[in-house]
Amino acid sequence: MRDNEENSLPAGIAPEGKIEVPAGGLVLPDSEKGNLVNAWSLSLVGAVAVLTVLCTVWPDPYLDILRFVPEGLLVTFEVTVLSIICAIPLGLLTGLGRLSHNRVINLIASTYVEVIRGIPLLVQIFYIYYALAKFLQVSGLTSAVIAISFCYGAYMGEVFRAGIMAIPKGQTEASRSLGFNKVQTMIFVVLPQALRTIVPPVGNECIAMLKDTSLVSVMAMPDLMQYGRSFAAKSYLYFETYTIIALIYLIITLLLSKAVSILESRLNYYDKRK
Amino acid sequence: MLRRFLCAAFLLSTVLCSSAMAAEKIVVATNPTWPPMEFLDDNKQIIGYDIDMIKAVAAEAGMEAEVIMTAWDGIFAGVAAGNYDVIASGVTITPERQRAFAFTVPYYDVQQIVVVRKGDSASGFEALKGRVIGGQIGTTGVFVAQKSGVPMTIREYDDVGLAMQDLLNGRIEAVICDSPVALYYANQKEGFTDHLSVAFRTEATESFGFVVQKNRKDLVERLNKGIEAVRAKGIEAELIRKWMGE
Numbered sequence: 244m245r246d247n248e249e250n251s252l253p254a255g256i257a258p259e260g261k262i263e264v265p266a267g268g269l270v271l272p273d274s275e276k277g278n279l280v281n282a283w284s285l286s287l288v289g290a291v292a293v294l295t296v297l298c299t300v301w302p303d304p305y306l307d308i309l310r311f312v313p314e315g316l317l318v319t320f321e322v323t324v325l326s327i328i329c330a331i332p333l334g335l336l337t338g339l340g341r342l343s344h345n346r347v348i349n350l351i352a353s354t355y356v357e358v359i360r361g362i363p364l365l366v367q368i369f370y371i372y373y374a375l376a377k378f379l380q381v382s383g384l385t386s387a388v389i390a391i392s393f394c395y396g397a398y399m400g401e402v403f404r405a406g407i408m409a410i411p412k413g414q415t416e417a418s419r420s421l422g423f424n425k426v427q428t429m430i431f432v433v434l435p436q437a438l439r440t441i442v443p444p445v446g447n448e449c450i451a452m453l454k455d456t457s458l459v460s461v462m463a464m465p466d467l468m469q470y471g472r473s474f475a476a477k478s479y480l481y482f483e484t485y486t487i488i489a490l491i492y493l494i495i496t497l498l499l500s501k502a503v504s505i506l507e508s509r510l511n512y513y514d515k516r517k
Numbered sequence: 518m519l520r521r522f523l524c525a526a527f528l529l530s531t532v533l534c535s536s537a538m539a540a541e542k543i544v545v546a547t548n549p550t551w552p553p554m555e556f557l558d559d560n561k562q563i564i565g566y567d568i569d570m571i572k573a574v575a576a577e578a579g580m581e582a583e584v585i586m587t588a589w590d591g592i593f594a595g596v597a598a599g600n601y602d603v604i605a606s607g608v609t610i611t612p613e614r615q616r617a618f619a620f621t622v623p624y625y626d627v628q629q630i631v632v633v634r635k636g637d638s639a640s641g642f643e644a645l646k647g648r649v650i651g652g653q654i655g656t657t658g659v660f661v662a663q664k665s666g667v668p669m670t671i672r673e674y675d676d677v678g679l680a681m682q683d684l685l686n687g688r689i690e691a692v693i694c695d696s697p698v699a700l701y702y703a704n705q706k707e708g709f710t711d712h713l714s715v716a717f718r719t720e721a722t723e724s725f726g727f728v729v730q731k732n733r734k735d736l737v738e739r740l741n742k743g744i745e746a747v748r749a750k751g752i753e754a755e756l757i758r759k760w761m762g763e
Contacts, residue, residue, distance in 0.1 A: 373679065376686040383688075463651065463672035463680075472590055473673055476655025479617040481594040 287497045294490045304483040308474055312491065315470030322384065322466065323453045326391040330452070331445065333396030338403025339429070352400065359397035365458050367394055372462045387459040395452050399445055406441035407433060439510045446503030450496055457492070467491065543736070544601040545571050545582045548589040550653075550676035552701045553760045554607040554725075566697070566760035570624060571605035571727060573752050578743035590654055590675060593618065596728055602736060604728035607695060609657040611723075619731050621740045623724030624753075629661050630699035631716045632692045634684060639691060639716040642667040651680035651689040657723055658693035685712055695723075697761060705762075 297305040340352025359367075372386040381389070410433050418428040460469035471488035475481050547555045547563060555565035563584050575582035582603075587595055589606070596604050596618065609627070610620045631639060631650070639645050642665040652659040654673035662671050672689060674680040680692045681702050692699075696718060702709045729736050747753050 373682060376682075376688075380686060380688065461675055463654075463674045463683075465672075469673065472654055475594075476590060476673075477613070477660065479593050479597070479614070481591070481597075 283497060283501065287494065290490050290493045290497065294487070294494070297486070304478070304480050305487060308471075308480075308484050308487045311474050312467055312470040312488070315465055315467040316491070318384075318464060318466040319453070319456050319468075322387045322391065322456045322459060322464070323449075325384075325388045326395065326452055326456070327449050329388060329392035330395040330399055330448075333392060334399025334445070335403050337396055337400025338407060341400060341404045342407060356397045356400055359394055364390065364394045364455055365461065368458055368461060383459070383462045383464045386462060387456070387464055391452060391455065391459075394455075395448055399448055402444045402448065403437075403441055406437040406444075409440050410436050442510055443503065443507045446500075446506065450499050450503065453496060453499065454492060541580050543575060543580050543582055543603055545575075545584045545603045545605050546587045546592055546595055546601040547584055547604070547606040548592055548676070549586055550589065550678055551607050551695070551698055552706070553697055554695070555605070566625070566756055567605045567607055567725075569756050569759070570747070570753070571603065573747045573756070574624075574727075574740055574743035576743075577746035577750075578739040580739070588675070589656070593655075593728070596730055599730060602729065602733075603740070607698075607725055608728050609695075609723040610726040611657065611660075614728070617731065619729045619733060619737050620726035621729070621737055622744055623726050624744055625725040626722050627695045627697060627725065628722055629658050629693055629719040630696045631718070632681070632684065632694075632699050632703055632713050633690065633716040634687075635712055635714045637690065637714075637716075641717055642669075644716075645669050645691055648691065649689045650691040650693055651683060652693045653677040653680060656694065658695065661719060661721075662693050681709060681713070685709065691716065 294309075298309055337352050337356060340348050341356065343349045343352070362370075368386065368390045371381070371390045372383065375381075414432055414436065415428055418432040419425075423431065456466060457468035459466055460472060463469070467488065471484050475484040478484070547565075547567060549555045549557050549563045549565070551565070553565055554567045555563060558564050563586060568584055571584070572582045582605075584605075585601060587601075592604055592606060593614075595601060607625075607627075608614070608620075610623060614620070631645070633639055642662070646667050646669060649670045649672060650662055651672045651674055652662060653676055656677070659671060659673055662669070672680070672683075674683070677692070677694050677698060680689070680694075683689050684692050692702075699715060703713045703715050704710055727740055729740070
């Protein structure tokens with residue numbers, strides 16, 4: 244599931260290389276524009292079409308299922324948004340901690356990443372909700388947000404680290420020689436540039452996060468998946484129920500991935516000819 | 518490639534034929550989270566009333582029961598798909614389930630019991646209005662709570678043990694489940710008996726049956742004969758004494 248942290252470093256370096264292309268150089272065609280048939284639009288149109296056809300032709304199970312689940316969708320969004328809000332700062336801190344020359348901070352951040360990466364998210368959810376309940380009682384929503392943001396904070400930490408490392412050392416040296424201190428250099432020079440590299444993989448992490456919120460149904464959290472399971476358990480219509488659930492997740496994920504790619508192209512204005 | 522495929526097909530058919538010839542083995546699925554009907558002992562063996570019962574019934578019908586473990590959520594999908602022959606997992610016979618599956622004759626009667634923490638009480642669903650009740654997903658306890666029409670939050674756990682644990686932890690205020698299971702947690706299970714008590718039981722009685730794929734009437738017939746024989750020989754009474762106590 245998670246091999247993108249390794250990929251993000253080379254992917255991060257690539258845009259830097261593109262800046263060196265002379266103004267008169269060859270500009271690659273933008274794959275997103277002027278090309279209506281691509282994987283994304285095909286998937287979205289296909290998913291929406293299948294959902295519409297199923298609900299109009301066989302409203303008996305399918306429309307009933309679609310009507311049953313919207314409350315679950317709200318919980319799914321709630322968990323996702325709160326987890327994203329917590330995970331991104333955590334990821335940034337972890338990434339900076341991993342790059343820190345202070346040995347203690349570096350060790351803490353690295354240990355956090357190693358430990359969290361080595362434990363499956365499902366186990367973390369069980370641990371926080373059921374195992375830690377002995378000492379500390381937290382609600383289902385809080386447990387879900389803690390588990391997911393801790394898990395993804397570690398993954399995102401690696402993304403932030405890779406993004407920051409992809410900025411050439413010359414940038415830091417120039418900034419320091421102009422009189423900026425280390426913190427100013429990071430905030431005003433390195434991070435703004437690293438952001439272009441960091442945003443796409445962080446966007447991917449957020450999409451993965453939305454999908455992984457389906458795991459919180461083990462805590463009897465009434466999310467989209469739990470509503471689906473509840474409906475299937477009552478009606479014994481497994482095929483119909485999970486088809487609808489899968490289509491809903493797919494449509495949301497496709498819309499989110501479009502949002503990420505729009506954000507990505509906005510940030511890449513240096514790579515484009517105006 | 519083709520040769521390999523033919524080889525595999527030949528092997529598969531011999532395996533299938535030989536198992537069909539033996540024919541005396543049935544695969545029984547159970548979700549061992551429902552003590553004392555079915556649960557895991559310290560040696561990770563599946564034990565319980567249902568297990569002894571289906572083994573005795575199968576033996577009387579001239580078959581051998583192989584019991585496998587499966588999750589409750591999806592146990593019905595598995596029998597529908599033909600992954601196993603029988604479900605022996607404290608399954609209540611309901612009209613909805615009868616539309617989708619075939620059942621044997623009832624082999625055990627239960628009611629629904631609501632368990633609360635000691636010191637708390639509830640005389641009926643009305644008393645739980647606006648409160649949080651837990652149960653195992655897809656069990657009749659949850660359905661009964663939903664059909665009661667009383668506005669309360671119903672939380673559906675993967676297994677009843679997690680719901681009981683959350684009741685102890687204080688995140689929910691009641692748990693509803695079959696009477697043998699509720700009594701087991703309230704009266705026998707270590708770590709739970711001191712903290713839990715029975716609030717009330719429903720009036721309606723439910724009956725457990727073994728579940729078989731809809732189109733396998735022959736197997737239902739054989740199992741029904743087995744249940745009859747088990748009853749006639751007094752094995753059933755013995756098993757009830759063994760697992761249910763007084």
